[in-house]
Amino acid sequence: MENLRSKEIDFSSTDIYVGIDNHKKNWKVNILVGEIDHKTFTLNPEPKILSRYLRKNFPGGNYYSAYEAGYSGFWAHEVLEELGIKSIVVNPADVPTMEKERRTKNDRVDCRKIARSLRNGDLKGIYTPSxxxxxxxxxxxxxxxxxxxxxxxxxxxxxxxxxxxxxxxxxxxxxxxxxxxxxxxxxxxxxxxxxxxxxxxxxxxxxxxxxxxxxxxxxxxxxxKTDRYKDEIELLTSVCGIGLLTAMHLTVEIVDINRFKNLDELASYIGLAPGEHSSADKVFNGKMTKRGKGHIRYLLIEASWVAVRKDPALMMAYSEYKKKMIAQKAIIKIARKLLNRIRFVLRNKQRYVISVVD
The missing domain is CATH 1.10.287 (Helix Hairpins)
Structure with a gap:
């Protein structure tokens, strides 16, 4: 009887998915055992409590958790990982939401959709810096x-x-x-x-x-001037318009330029990617989305006003854009070109050299 019981509570080949809606005073948690909705409940915001619950009820299982990025930062993610729970932190805007969930939004609904999306493989964790x-x-x-x-x-x-x-x-x-x-x-x-x-x-x-x-x-x-940043700062400040403070803001936010596959991905992260909608076989670009690092976008735009006065290629590009659009839109395009220069120097470890042609 003892051996039979031990076999019944062995979850070594089972994936356990945990969706967490985290708040300062408590967590609302939903647990999915494969396709089965095990339970939705509230617990104190302590990863160790969640870990004990999982190991007691699903010993040997493969534990996965996700919660939305917000005020609580990455500390819970770090502790969950230390406890053997594969954790990701996700952008709230990237969690798939059904129409019914939009109409009825509460902690219970939120943690359930996070768990469901995690199980379905619909979530991608954001970058977690040291x-x-x-x-x-x-x-x-x-x-x-x-x-x-x-x-x-x-x-x-x-x-x-x-x-x-x-x-x-x-x-x-x-x-x-x-x-x-x-x-x-x-x-x-x-x-x-x-x-x-x-x-x-x-x-x-x-x-x-x-x-x-x-x-x-x-x-x-x-x-x-520390070893953590000095090389990147030297590269970034070689780009026209980028001063030391702007370079430091860029460095701590980007951290590793190679985590961005291309310029579009970097531009989206910064907030320099336009919204897009399509109809039939046509694609239309709209206003800048509100996603991204707003303060970095602001600094890049300010740097672009300096760059168009000092970099001949950007000066020419800005003049051409001004023939087709207002100054505010033209400078956004310059900011994207400036971002491309930033990406180049960081990826290639080469200081930027001003040229006449772009």
Whole structure:
């Protein structure tokens, strides 16, 4: 009887699929045993608890799990892998969704469709960088966030000045946001203490934020000189328009250029791939999709404005595009050409050399 029981609970040739809808306080989990829907339940967000459940109920099984990329990052994926569960993290937009599931969206539905798609082989895991690169990404993304916040505060200060008709003296215009200009803000007159305090607080916020950005930039520059990044940074900064900060943002997001099969795949990752729809035998390209790294796309577009002034080939290309479309669309096409240069130098380990022809 003992031998019979042991044989019955042997899942060594069985694939077990786990779909996880992860949240901060709990996980909603769906388990499929081959074609059988075993159970949907809630557990604490701890990979070890899930691992114990699987090994207790399906000893010896082949365990597979998937969850959607989001706020929780890759830590759960890393622990699941250490526990012997083959894990992938997927882009939420890539999980096939039936019409009924679109109308009824909840945690139970989400974990079930993830498990089903995992079993059917419909999911492809996104790239998971090392913990060191993840932390460097956090630092670089904070740089973007603080820079945007700095712009917002500057606009708020200008709004206060404009609202009360305070004009910036001509001699201060050229030194906009310099230390001298900041001191001048402290001398602006108001009818009451309320107005003076409002501007003073905004100015203090700006000064504090600028100091934090200085600390960030200093650390980013130090990072760029480490063995982890220095070779890529040297290659990227040889491309017209790409400065050190942009190069660092590109490096920590791309990590390994060879994981992209072609330029289209890289452009899609960055967010420079247009939407596409087809009718009969015709294919139409639309606006840029919202997928991709928005902050990298923004940096590349900004770099493209610099590149068209310094790179003769890009200057000529931009002039030709401008004959057919508005500047904003033309610069997007230049950004894609710039991305192609970036791909070339990283793949071939060669510095970019400016040429007249593209």
């Amino acid at each position: 913990r060191a690169v993840q932390e460097d990404r956090t630092l670089l993304r904070l740089h973007i966030q603080l820079t945007k916040e700095q712009t917002r505060i500057k606009n708020q200060i200008k709004a206060i000045l404009g609202f009360y008709g305070t004009e910036i003296p001509e001699e201060k215009v050229k030194s906009h946001w310099s230390r001298e200009f900041i001191r001048w803000l402290g001398s602006v007159k108001f009818a009451t203490e309320s107005g003076k305090l409002a501007l003073s607080i905004q100015t203090e916020r700006l000064i504090s934020l600028r100091n934090r950005i200085v600390v960030l930039v200093k650390q980013i520059r130090l990072l760029s």
